[in-house]
Amino acid sequence: MTKISKASQMTAEQSDRRDFFRKTAAYSVSALAAASVMAPVKINAEDDPAIVEEKKWGTTFGYPVTHNLYGQPSPYEHNVTRRYTKLLSSGNYYASIAMCPIHESMGIITPNGLFFNREHGGVAEIDPNEHRLMIHGLVEKPLVLTMDELKKYPSVSRIHFIECPANGGPEWRGPQFPSIQFAKGMMSCAEWTGVYIKDILKDLGLKKEALWMLAEGVDNAHMGRTVPIDKVLDDAMIVWGQNGEALRPEQGYPIRLLVPGWEGNLCVKWLGRLEFGSEPWYAKEETSKYTALKPSGKAIQHFYANEVNSVITSPCPEKPWTDLKKGDLVEIEGLAWSGMGTIEGVDLSFDGGKNWVEASLKGLVLPKAWTRFSLMYKYEGKPLLLSSRARDDAGHIQPTVKHEREVMGVESVYHRNGIFTWEVTEKGEVNNVQVLS
Secondary structure, X not given: OOOOOHHHHHHHHHHHHHHHHHHHHHHHHHHHHHOOOOOOOOOOOOOOHHHHOOOHHHHOOOOOOOOOOOOOOOXXXXXXXXXXXXXXOOOOOOOEEEEOOHHHOOOOOXXXXXXXXXXXXXXXXXXXXXXXXXXXXXXXXXXXXXXXXXXOOOOEEEEEEEEOOOOOHHXXXXXXOOOHHHHHOOEEEEEEEEEEHHHHHHHHOEOOOOXXXXXXXXXXXXXXXXXXXXXXXXXXXXXXXXXXXXXXXXXXXXXXEEOOOEOHHHOXXXXXEEEEEOOOOOOHHXXXXXXXXXXXXXXXXXXXXXXXXXXXXXXXXXXXXXXXXXXXXXXXXXXXXXXXXXXXXEEEXXXXXOXXXXXXXXXXXXXXXXXXXXEEEEOOOOOEEEEEEEEEOOOOEOOOHHHHHHHHOOOOOXXXXXXXXXXXXXXXXXXXXXXXX
């Protein structure tokens, strides 16, 4: 029997691979030409080394299972990261925000390492063994819970988005960011695990005059926000889990409040105290901040739910169509969400809102959660004004920018949900624009 050296064997295997791909080249061309989303692919006369040559990773051992006992992303995904800007910072980044790369999101769940991050005094690092939750005020039996005692209550897991009410806020007067991450990245969506507050109150006994709840954090900002009792008794939660693991420190470890669909700042992190009372507390963050100034000079308070909204995530400035050729089929994708219910449908416009077509909803469609939408489009190399318009099952629909300004003016910061538009140029470049007519 003839023995083949390792080098000779490799040469023979490569030759076999080349012969195989030469024989199937004609079939590949016809198959790809017939495919619905692929343009015909030209097979070069020379072999593609990415196919016919064995790579290092196919001929050597990878690292052992003991290498990363907590898994890490591939180093080739280094651009998929949260990002920040001095424009939205105190200057030292203790009171600042890091935006989620929503254009890189797959499905509706944001990985914990990419979940947007808003802090008012830096990230508190808390020993859960020394942390306590105090519940008092207008309850029959005030109590203090350790983390172990809290987790003895029946737990639930729910998928909900959290959105900062200032998401898109810098753009009331006009487009500011040539980037979807900075324009709309103050939001994320996750599966949360914890306990409904109403289940704890069954043991404590809520007094009938209790109409409001104050939630306060124990970090150095001591964020305090007031929540109406109707919402508390509906779906407000104390959560300790996010996407199957403990909360990260920047998300409020060991526990945070979750108020599904409502302003993100209501979801107080590093939660240490719940107090029940008969009137709102009018804390700093609901007087000097998180109010909406109207053209009349009066400010709106106690408006909590994030309105129905949507944004196209592909194409976008980070994902342009510059590599497309006329006739290519391409998928338009985006995210829709509503703090008032469940997304019922999303329409797309290619002319800035003059005409609309309905997109398809993809995957899970859940209340107060991200909903993904999609439409296959034949690229024609023409300029477009690409817009999305969402509606929910409560009867709400996204307003035009013009209508939103007529109601709120341009001096506000929070709760922007006007129709968002991308300009797609003849070259496939994507720009942030606003349609005012």
